[in-house]
Amino acid sequence: MSDAFTLGMFYTVIRPEEKWILEAAAKRGIPVERLHDEEVTFPLVRNGFKADLVLNRSVSHSRSLYALRFFEHYGVPTVNPYEVVALCGDKVLASLRLAEAGIPTPRTVVALTPEAALKALDEIGYPAVLKPPVGSWGRLMAKVDDREEAEQIIEHKTALGSPNHSIFYVQEYVEKPERDLRVFVVGDEVVAAMYRYSKDWRTNAARGGTAESLEPDSELSELALKASLAVGGGVLAVDLMESPRGLLVHEVNPTPEFKALTGATGIDVADRIVDYVVEVAKR
Amino acid sequence: MSECPECGKAIERRDLIEGEIFPCPDCGVELEVTSVEPFKIDAAPREAEDWGE
Numbered sequence: 001m002s003d004a005f006t007l008g009m010f011y012t013v014i015r016p017e018e019k020w021i022l023e024a025a026a027k028r029g030i031p032v033e034r035l036h037d038e039e040v041t042f043p044l045v046r047n048g049f050k051a052d053l054v055l056n057r058s059v060s061h062s063r064s065l066y067a068l069r070f071f072e073h074y075g076v077p078t079v080n081p082y083e084v085v086a087l088c089g090d091k092v093l094a095s096l097r098l099a100e101a102g103i104p105t106p107r108t109v110v111a112l113t114p115e116a117a118l119k120a121l122d123e124i125g126y127p128a129v130l131k132p133p134v135g136s137w138g139r140l141m142a143k144v145d146d147r148e149e150a151e152q153i154i155e156h157k158t159a160l161g162s163p164n165h166s167i168f169y170v171q172e173y174v175e176k177p178e179r180d181l182r183v184f185v186v187g188d189e190v191v192a193a194m195y196r197y198s199k200d201w202r203t204n205a206a207r208g209g210t211a212e213s214l215e216p217d218s219e220l221s222e223l224a225l226k227a228s229l230a231v232g233g234g235v236l237a238v239d240l241m242e243s244p245r246g247l248l249v250h251e252v253n254p255t256p257e258f259k260a261l262t263g264a265t266g267i268d269v270a271d272r273i274v275d276y277v278v279e280v281a282k283r
Numbered sequence: 284m285s286e287c288p289e290c291g292k293a294i295e296r297r298d299l300i301e302g303e304i305f306p307c308p309d310c311g312v313e314l315e316v317t318s319v320e321p322f323k324i325d326a327a328p329r330e331a332e333d334w335g336e
């Protein structure tokens with residue numbers, strides 16, 4: 001692809017992150033075609049849009065998956081690629097890939113029925129954490145303290161009726177400080193890192209945690225890069241916990257937010273993302 | 284100029300762009316710019332189950 005290209009930004013809403021990306025592209029004179037995920041249609045034959053490369057900023061996992069697969073079908077490269085988003089957006093698939101790459105993660109057992117979920121919780125031991133395979137921002141996750149609570153939560157999840165709540169992703173509850181770590185990786189580089197503090201056991205910034213800049217040491221950087229590489233690489237936020245047995249990777253986010261990270265570190269993450277997009281466009 | 288659909292606060296466009304979400308300065312509800320010319324706002328879309336990072 002030549003230097004002159006049109007960047008497509010596939011998005012749901014314009015948050016500070018998306019606005020900064022648009023500004024970073026404008027600064028470089030890169031034309032941006034905004035592709036709103038509520039409006040775009042996808043025929044089997046490419047039609048009606050100009051973008052030479054698409055940056056995915058949709059917050060919807062299912063919309064992202066179908067759209068990225070279509071862009072791939074049209075021969076349009078995407079950041080991140082379909083495979084990476086499919087893998088990272090599903091906690092079961094992500095755990096499998098991280099384990100296959102030898103990356104330390106929390107102990108995890110997956111169950112496919114409510115009955116098996118109780119067995120999985122017994123295997124992990126209480127307290128444990130029950131998560132839907134797809135979902136983010138700590139939504140509908142539960143810390144399960146004992147068998148009685150487990151039975152009630154599983155009954156409620158079953159009553160929700162959706163396939164996403166009929167697969168049970170059970171993880172050990174990791175005793176950690178009131179914080180976790182986020183390392184933002186772009187390509188093969190660690191761009192920025194932060195601690196996320198919260199008294200809630202879920203430290204997601206979206207749940208109101210606070211952020212503090214972190215200078216990653218070589219162990220942290222290497223682990224984050226290894227995790228990023230394991231899922232296919234791109235623009236990724238690797239979330240880690242400090243456990244009694246060392247750092248554990250608990251999530252790799254394929255459409256990461258970085259407002260809190262930018263605020264805490266002063267690093268222009270959007271600028272680095274656009275640099276990377278330019279690099280991918282030149283390939 | 285447009286109004287917050289929740290509390291009626293008059294909102295100016297300032298540097299807002301189409302699709303941008305922002306909190307109402309008065310009641311704090313999340314709003315979305317649905318059009319720039321003319322300037323229109325509405326309640327921001329509600330978070331769906333598969334939304335996230």
